[in-house]
């Protein structure tokens with residue numbers, strides 16, 4: 001029996017009817033109808049101010065600009081149900097892996113990449129395998145190791161160590177590091193490293209109110225007493241609980257076998273401007289790309305790299321990814337320089353024209369900013385040049401009729417509004433795609449750089465859904 005179902009329930013396999021795969025146009029229509037239906041039912045649905053922060057181990061590390069998992073899950077669910085033959089998902093700017101954990105709930109093969117080693121570590125931990133029983137069993141041994149350790153060696157060595165860490169905190173962090181290294185299982189070590197990263201965020205002398213490295217005043221740090229070991233233990237208990245819940249949800253959905261995800265998970269420390277990983281380097285590989293890209297170069301918007309610099313000084317980088325090494329920590333802003341728009345240079349007229357042909361709106365914006373501040377115009381060009389390259393790579397990696405979901409916010413540079421939503425849409429359409437749907441969302445619960453005036457302006461975002469055309 002032929003039927004095209006419009007449903008935001010569980011995957012179609014639950015029905016006994018043999019389901020015809022809808023045509024691409026039918027699938028587009030179903031997606032738009034489902035989105036409209038949900039929006040009519042609840043105007044806040046895409047903002048999700050009340051979402052559960054512990055869901056999908058979302059809260060065990062506070063990565064900047066995290067997406068709301070339930071919003072990603074809803075959209076993925078709608079597209080998977082509408083299209084009928086989605087098997088895999090990519091997030092080319094995965095951050096802490098929110099899209100990927102949402103994709104796992106739907107049983108998709110998940111591919112993700114990010115230029116920040118800390119993002120890769122958090123995402124690898126959130127996507128499993130989930131050895132929460134073993135972690136529970138070994139917890140006491142870990143804590144005993146920390147408590148009985150009398151060694152005085154400090155396990156980090158970088159410029160400004162004692163500016164960022166009071167000596168007693170550095171000594172306690174070193175004891176935790178040695179205890180983590182004593183664990184033989186790498187997956188379990190990764191879980192411990194993430195907890196250590198959050199401990200470092202809370203016990204270093206860096207302010208937690210901004211993503212940029214910014215030391216607390218000396219008057220405060222001189223009298224500050226905080227125990228890294230206490231923070232670690234407390235956060236350990238909460239994180240293990242979140243991990244267990246996440247694993248049980250996946251188990252309930254029949255997505256786990258012996259603690260490991262039944263599908264593929266392939267996460268890499270990679271610059272998406274340079275390369276998108278697919279199985280066997282195949283082009284036309286992905287059914288779905290769900291991402292939230294940076295809004296501008298990291299240094300002037302959200303400094304993901306600076307935010308990660310202190311934790312990464314204590315974590316064994318080889319436990320994260322084969323590509324992780326000390327060059328990522330050469331300076332406090334090295335990771336941000338690796339990100340989109342991280343290298344500013346003069347563009348040839350031909351290079352700029354390539355971008356302007358793809359997006360006439362960018363030409364206008366660039367001209368306006370150039371008149372006010374040529375240096376900032378160059379920064380804007382650098383960012384859009386890099387994202388254009390990335391969009392080209394992603395387009396090649398997508399299947400014909402594959403969908404892309406981009407959550408994008410705008411920003412202001414030199415007093416000029418930079419409409420990322422329009423410019424990125426222009427770029428994606430220029431590759432051979434159509435825009436299916438735009439969803440507006442308010443950013444209510446997304447942790448923004450609240451002291452960062454650029455990010456402060458971003459109170460609305462667009463979720464843009466595209467389909468690649470043949």
Ligand SMILES: C[S@@+](CC[C@H](N)C(=O)[O-])C[C@H]1O[C@@H](n2cnc3c(N)ncnc32)[C@H](O)[C@@H]1O
Pocket residue numbers: 063064065066067068092093094095096097098099113114115116119270271272273291292293294304338339340
């Ligand atoms: C908005 S965040 C993604 C947050 C994510 N959606 C979450 O929920 O955690 C953007 C990410 O893009 C990464 N990034 C920036 N430039 C990149 C590049 N050239 N290649 C890969 N990742 C990059 C940053 O490190 C950051 O983690």
